[in-house]
Amino acid sequence: MENLIALLIAAPLLGAAVLLCGGRRLDRVGHWLGTLLAAASFVIGVVLFSDMLGRSGDGRTLHQHLFSWIPVESFQADVAFQLDQLSMTFVLLITGVGTLIHIYSIGYMEHDERRRRFFGYLNLFLAAMLLLVLADNYLLLYFGWEGVGLASYLLIGFWQHKPSAATAAKKAFLVNRVGDMGLSIAVMLMFTTFGTFAFGPVLGSTGDATEGKMTAIGLMLLLAACGKSAQVPLQSWLGDAMEGPTPVSALIHAATMVTAGVYLITRSGAIFNAAPDAQLVVVVVGAVTLLFGAVVGCAKDDIKKALAGSTMSQIGYMILAAGLGPIGYVFAIMHLVTHGFFKAGLFLGAGSVMHGMNDEVDMRKYGGLRKHMPVTFVTFGLGYLAIIGFPGLSGFFSKDLIIEAAFAKGGTQGWILGSVTLLGAAITAFYMTRVMLMTFFGEKRWQPDEHGHQPHPHESPKSMTIPMIILAFGSVFAGGFFAIGERFVHWLEPVTGYHHGEAPISAATVTGATMVVLVLGAALAWLMYGRRPVPVTAPRGSLLTRAARRDLLQDDFNHVVLVRGGEHLTRSLVYVDHTLVDGVVNGTAASFGGLSGRLRKLQNGYARTYAVSMFGGTAVLIAATLLMRAV
């Protein structure tokens, strides 16, 4: 059975190889092949899942050792896989959502002549992501980690002819690299501390190492997580990443890749449990990002960027939960899965809207679309309800549990975190309602685009709507299914560990409070965008709004400090290299030239001058001999 694990990865990898090397002759069937292999991977996943369910709680972890990757003395990196409940969850999420989005893309990318390559990249991403979650040691995880980074780079920059897209792709890769730096340092630390970096030994013996080491490793892992999951301070790339095709945003920048950080932290739970300080930092980062993303989401008029902001903030929730330790890991993953459903659904919905509106992304130019694209409206609406945590839907359960866990952290920390999460819930309700209203309600505000095409909104083809419907189902029922009878907790407990945190206030109170803030947020949004017409051109807005529109000036900071500073540094260094380092050498050469010029004067060609020098030379020689004899 465990031999199937490699196939999980092999299938999409094969697809990528064939599609990317295949050449034009595959253009006709490329997308089908890609989808087929993604689906195949999903089927294998399901098979393995059913097999896993068949076995008892602790015997569920499977191992597969393929070959020894980098063997150098004590440094032994293997290509080996570990499939436990945590990995399983991800495998199903990745392959499932991935397959759906493959199907969706068939329709969405229909008019793109490079569709074959697009599917190649998607398959590549699936392979890398699966490698990431299936690796049984940190170095192999790093392999997948960078692999998904590459795939996201290729996919964000898929429309390379757009300079903005190319820049966004580069930015994403670079910011991720900063995170990867953290991961690589973490791996080195593990190697020097434990002499290995395989999950089993490292996580098994975290107790023996000093807490300082553990904190260092934890913080480095967190840095990596921040890069991949767009957490403050490395969040700046996610907004620009929306330059990519919408299915990409849905799959990579909403459902799967950006949640890799959460996976990393949960997977390394043992390390964080041994390093409370690191845990605290994790929580803080989560809380800050949670609000940051929410605020940004409120101000964006670009529908995808608004959703990106929300993604950021939702992942903030997960990171925060993961930072809470054993009381939070499970809920983090649970929210991750539900979020995978509804956020993917929302993105696909947004994509469908854009599809119908000549790729217009400005929500101020939408309005009243519910009549024109009913399916999209319904699925998007369900997703919306799910994300704001409407009772009974997925988001309600998962988010509610996180909020409880936050309170359960205990002490003032608990209160602060709890209130932050509540505030986040309120803002979430606000900006999602805003998106909903601006897109589907009110009167139509759309206008001809620069080419003079009057958009005539229409429902998207089946290949796009069906995935949306399936995801909508997921976003409605998944949460309930997981939460009732603590199914999910029991499922993951053997891997992540779990102990129930006692909140200072009863669960009911928390739920109530959540409901209240939720209604408040939604109502406020309705007051602002539902009742009065939405101006087509954005009003100047308050200082905060303007800051939020610019991602709270974080990009400007980067630009001024990093980009400008870097440019100056490199330019001055180029100058130094040319003048100083090179100049020294050339200077020496020049001085030698001058010296020889002076020496040339002695060579006047008169025999007698040479005779004198000879004579002097002899004299010197004699003197030397005499001295030697004397000494």
Next chain:
Amino acid sequence: MSTLAASAGSLTSVAAAASTTSTGEAVQFWVLGTVAVIGALSTILMKKAVHSALSLAATMIVLAVFYLANGAYFLGVVQIIVYTGAIMMLFLFVVMLVGVTAADSLKETLKGQRWLAALCGLGFGVLLIAGIGNASLDSFTGLGQANAGGNVEGLAALLFTKYVFAFEITGALLITASVGAMLLTHRERTERAKTQREMAEERVRKGTQLPPLPAPGVYARHNAVDIAGLLPDGTASELTVNKTLKARGQIRDVSNEAIADLKALERSSAERLGRDEEEVNS
């Protein structure tokens, strides 16, 4: 000379390890040594090459004497015969060939050359002397045994046994040298010699000096090559003297004195014949 040789001989026949030589030799050394040094200095300081050559010859003779005094009879003689006799004469020949009287100025043309030379020379000499100074051994074995069988025989014995190869090689060297000297000085005629006729035609074509050059000298009492022949008006003709002599400024101009002699002759004859000046002038 022979006395010197004798003294030297008596000296060298003294016991093997002596520490000092006879006072006679000492005196001789100091006297002749001074001469040698003066000769050497004048060699390098004389303006005219001839003088340098002569003073060098003097130095060499002195050296010959010293050889004898040092028990090198053969070398002493050879020194006089070969060096002073042959080589220096060769020098003189060449000097004559190039021009005896052409005195070259001792003005130094190369900047700083003289100072450098002086400096180096001084330092060098000092060093040599210092070197000898600390190489000097206060006692010396004379040539008593070595010259026992006669100096020449001793040399010969060595020369034809131990140094025979060197000897042969030097012989070869000498031959090569003479041949080389011939080659160097010999001038290969590049074009066919002109026949007399051609020369004549050439002269005519040039139109200058058709008849042969006038012979030097006038009247039987003056026929030396260095005296210009006189033209009918009594002035000297440049053509009559060899260019080389002219170049060296070695022409004796006798035209005026010849005329003066003529006058004196006429006057005396007039006196004897008892004529008076008027007649003479008329």
Next chain:
Amino acid sequence: MNPVYYLYLASLLFTIGAAGVLIRRNAIVVFMCVELMLNACNLAFVTFSRMHGNLDGQIIAFFTMVVAAAEVVVGLAIIVSVFRSRHSASVDDASLMKL
């Protein structure tokens, strides 16, 4: 007196000769100075042979003379031909070492 004095004399003569070589421009005189130096050497050799009581020194001096003779012959021949071609016997005129 000690025969060493002959050596002092020899070195003195040698130095004088060398100085002459350096300061005179007339090739012939320069040549003479060279001869002077050779003679100085000979004197030294002879003296040494006396001090050490064997004739090798004299042999060397002998060879020196022979070689000197050969050298003079060739050297003078060269000087003559040079004089023929450039009408000068100055060593400075032949400053052809400089390209």
Next chain:
Amino acid sequence: MSFPLLTATAALPALGAIATAAVPAARRTAAKWLALVFSLATLVLAALVVVRFEPGGARYQITESHAWISDFGVRYELGVDGIGVALLALTALLIPFVILAGWHDADPLEDTRPNRRWRPTQGFFALILMVEAMVILSFEATDVFLFYILFEAMLIPMYFLIGGFGDRAHAGGDEAAATQRSYAAVKFLLYNLVGGLIMLAAVIGLYTVAGTFSLSEIAEARANGSLSIATGTERWLFLGFFFAFAVKAPLWPLHTWLPNAMGESTAPVAVLITAVVDKVGTFAMLRFCLQLFPEASKWATPAILVLALISIVYGALLAVGQRDMKRLIAYASISHFGFIIMGIFAMTSQGQSGATLYMVNHGISTAALMLVAGFLITRRGSRLIADYGGVQKVAPVLAGTFLIGGLATLSLPGLSPFVSEFLVLVGTFSRYPVVGIIATIGIVLAALYVLVLYQRTMTGPVKAEVRAMPDLSVRELVVVAPLIALLLFLGVYPKPLTEIVNPAVEHTLSDVQQTDPKPEVEAAP
């Protein structure tokens, strides 16, 4: 005695060089094919060496030894250890691609009138083969003097390759290009000659101290204590050797010749410089500096690590600041050589194995990137990044290979450079944590310069000048595809290489009496 395999590996290309040079002027194509055939034959012999070599066996294998200059105890001694084998294979592997890539680089220009004496093409390929012969032999030499001679001799053909053959269509006028080129060539020669002369002094010094040039004899004498070099002497000698190798490598601040040389020469020659010839420097550090002067090496390690660190960051930053893509790659190489040297002097098995792998992988990846860049340059006739844009749209395959080469340069996992770079980092980190951490900055900067290069040249709106640009020809694909395949294979399965290299590294470590630092806690199985 058995067939002298090692001599053959070096002699074959030398013969090829002579044969190629002898081809008459008119038969240019024949010369090219001849050179290619000889280089391939050399590759076969190299493969034979790899097969004959037993990783577990003696330190130096397939040895040959003949007296050469017996008065100075100079012997013609050959032998390969794992490191030598790896680099030998790399060289033999790269040369055919270099020749193939430079197929048209040395064709005489149309306007030059036919001339029986004027045979640039023959000369170009003959020189390349000459370099190959010398480099291979220098990887095999186990006699210091023999090595020194080769170390110096290979400058001569390189000088002519750099100075004689520039980019066909250079942006600046040919006149300016020619002067630039000769400047670069002279600079290359002077730098390396100075290094070489200092090394010569050290070599002689070594002889006076040890009385022999043979590595094995010196090692033996050291082992049985009959030879003990005074600390001061050893340090001076070490510095003499190291200086030469640092110039060749090149290490900051002796690096400035590399950008000129690589910028002015044609892409294949640039590959020859950075991927083949420079490797001799780092290789020699491993084989000679550490083996001959262990104490001094340890003594100098801190300073060298600092220099290497500067090279890494400095080279990367300068690469970011370049406008000329060849110079950019050159500075990237400087940064990478910093990694190699750092790995060597970290004196851990990971570091040194990593460094050796790094030499191989860097050779392959730089070759891939540089050659594709060369194809690009020959198409557009300019080295300036600003002259390109949107190539991806018109020549997707070219762009793809360029991207892969770039990704290899920024050492993405899955491509072989990652393996070596990570090994070097881990090896350094385990002994000098701070150094290791600072070095990781290089990873980020590498991503920066590679992606900026790719973005500016390949993406964005298509520029008018590149609109008609053809995609890779079959010949060019034949050059690039195998390199990329190799990058992928060694990235996923480097074991064959590590198996060869590890034992040799263990020997080197035992030379310097170093052992890997132990982990703090023994991890539970």
